[in-house]
Amino acid sequence: MCGVGFTTDNYLGLDRRGVLQSAPGRAVYAFSAADAGRVTVSLSFSTDSAELDLLGRDRQEDIVRVAFDGAGWEVPRLLKKMSAAPDLLLSSSRQVEMDRWSAGRVVLVGDAGYCAAPTSGMGTSQALIGARALALRLAESDGDHAAAFAAYERQVRPYVTVNQRHGREAAKLFGAG
Structure with a gap:
């Protein structure tokens, strides 16, 4: 699983609440917390690579755009805002399973x-x-x-x-x- 987070202007008008849009292999979560003028966006998607966070930002953004290609709702606009966000963070995660600790x-x-x-x-x-x-x-x-x-x-x-x-x-x- 991979997640991308960033903040942008609260054009969605959220007031201390969030919205979730989910489809197979991907999900978008946007929420407003303390700052009514900002919204935090999380774009999560399924991946086989745990190393996407090691790539440069341009390549990361390309991968996110591919993962959300064809998504409706506010996703195209959020993807544009992602590119302008100064605080973009991409993080890959996997579950740790070990035979012995x-x-x-x-x-x-x-x-x-x-x-x-x-x-x-x-x-x-x-x-x-x-x-x-x-x-x-x-x-x-x-x-x-x-x-x-x-x-x-x-x-x-x-x-x-x-x-x-x-x-x-x-x-x-x-x-x-």
Whole structure:
């Protein structure tokens, strides 16, 4: 999944609310928050490349235009405004799935080991729950880090697995997958 964000003038007249337009493989979300004269725009689309954020801005904009080609509603106008936006940010994301969260004396917690995807809304919760579980397992392990790491993973992995599934399901609602 890839997302492009920028701000522009609030020509849509949104007042502390947003609008969502979604189609297979892509979604547009525009909302107004604190500044009634500005609107924040998010263009999300499905992609097989996790490296679009490494490209230059001109190439990124070309890819976004291709992804939203033929989209109706306000999309053509928003694409023009995208090019004029000084604060354009493109970010690619993928879900992290690992067989193990530890190797030797190194253990991963949170997004580094088990990102559920931005669409899950569970990144911070997973990180806090994982960190707490790891700390408790280390405290009760009597210095055996390998046993603590294994117990931590046994405890947290079922929770992460559910959240990863929810992240994939939610990404589909925003046009990914």
